[in-house]
Amino acid sequence: MRKTAISTVGLSKTYRIAQGRSAPNRITDAALGKLRNPLSRTRYEEFSALDDVTFDIPWGEAVGIIGRNGAGKSTLLKLLTRVTAPSAGIIDLGGRVGSLLEVGTGFHPELTGRENIYLNGALLGMGRAEIKKSFDEIVEFSGVEKFLETPVKRYSSGMYVRLAFSVAAHLETEILAIDEVLAVGDAEFQAKSLAKMRDVARSGRTVLYVSHQAHTVTTLCTSAMFLERGRLSYFGDVDTAFARYRSSFAAFQKEQLDADRRPGTGEVRFTRVAMTEQTQDPSDETVIEFDLGAGESVGKYFVSCHVNDVNGNVIVQCDSRLTGQWFEPDEPHSGRLKIKNLWFRPGRYTVDMYVCQAGLLDVWEGAEAFDVLPSSPYPEMTSDEALKHGAVLADFAYEERP
Known part of the structure; x- marks a missing residue:
């Protein structure tokens, strides 16, 4: 067996993105456009999703891949699992790769759960006897035994994920690659999946895991790599990787002030996002103000806000559509989000803002940041042990009942 499970040298992936107006969606529009401008040519610009990434991963390592949206995490996993080909560089895999990249990947919707298990195994180069040996374990772990003869197109997203993960984890591949699709499953299945991935790594196989959840x-x-704008910024200790992630926020926040550099179609953009208070006590209301420019006629849209902890975990999501608030695109808007009855733990938090319709119109990550002071909102003084666990603090009371 080779000394390394995965080795890459100068790995890069570049995409060509068409510039200018959106493409016609009817053949008549395309023909008329060609007649009116017969010499016109579509212009493209190159977008580097990954740039000169080199690393070696030994056997038995569980490697976390972290980074902000657009950093190249999913692109790297797709290259390593041969879903897409690199533009440059070398990938050396020491064995077969089982993967779960997104809901439904590798499944044929018209086939039953049973048939898809055998299909996935065959695609990995396994014989029927080899697949049959793991079949009962796969079914038991996934919990979809009652629906095994049902076409998977009728599965819920949670059932898809459970079966797909179970197939990837139990078939005898040497490398297991998992994107953040486990977020679709319930909390019990997520814990069960993490335990299974630990067992996979302990058995000498290698695990690659993309996640925002610290x-x-x-x-x-056992180790982590931090990707930043398509480049490998750090590969090593998990705690150090997250420290690098946190320290990069200031530069990233400054970069995102330029709306043209932010993701989204750009049909509507935020022009301002600001905290009314940069510091607050845990029990204070959190108030975020925002301004939106007028846009093209795209129909009504809604606004969403994510508040993240220092490691990038989403603590709370506030969608304006949940409260019935939609915005018209033909005029600018000024708004205010009040987060009430939520006690943030002491620490630093960042704010991501989104303009959404069928797709994303603007994505402003790192739009703001605020600090929650290290003060207790509770009336009694006690040891820090009483505040140690949980993502947020709670406004609660114990009462005697008759």
Whole structure:
């Protein structure tokens, strides 16, 4: 067996993105456009999703891949699992790769759960006898035994994930690659999956795990790589990788002030996002103000806000559509979000803002940041042990009942 499970040298992936107006969606529009401008040519610009990434991963490592949206995490996993080909560089895999990249990947919707298990195994180069040996374990772990003869197109997203993960984890591949699709499953299945991935790594196989959730990476992984704008910024200790992630926020926040550099179609953009208070006590209301520019006629849209802890875990999501608030695109808007009855733990938090319709119109990550002071909102003084666990603090009371 080779000394390394995965080795890459100068790995890069570049995409060509068409510039200018959106493409016609009817053949008549395309023909008329060609007649009116016969010499016109579509212009493209190159987008580097990954740039000169080199690393070696030994056998038995569980490697977390972290970074902000657009950093290249999913692109790296797709290259390593041969879903897409690199633009440059070398990938050396020491064995077969079982993967779960997104809901439904590798499943044929018209086939039953049973048939898809055998299909996935065959695609990995396994014989029927080899697949049959793991079949009962796969079914038991996934919990979809009652629906095994049902076409998977009728499965819920949670059932898809449970079966797909179970197939990837139990078939005898040497490398297991998992994207953050486990977020679709319930909490019990997520815990069960993390335990299974730990067992996979202990058995000498190699695990690659993409996640935004710091606690799952810390729990599962023995090392981590931090990707930043398509480049490998750090590969090593998990705690150091997250420290690098946190320290990069100031530069990233400054970069995102330029709306043209932010993701989204740009049909509507935020022009301002600001905290009314940069510091607050845990029990204070959190108030975020925002301004939106007028946009093209795209129909009504809604606004969403994510508040993240220092490691990038989403603590709370506030969608304006949940409260019935939609915005018209033909005029600018000024708004205010009040987060009430939520006690943030002391620490630093960042704010991501989204303009959403069928797709994303603007994605402003790191739009703001605020600090929650290290003060207790509770009336009694006690040891820190009483405040140690949980993502947030709670406004609660114990009462005697008759």
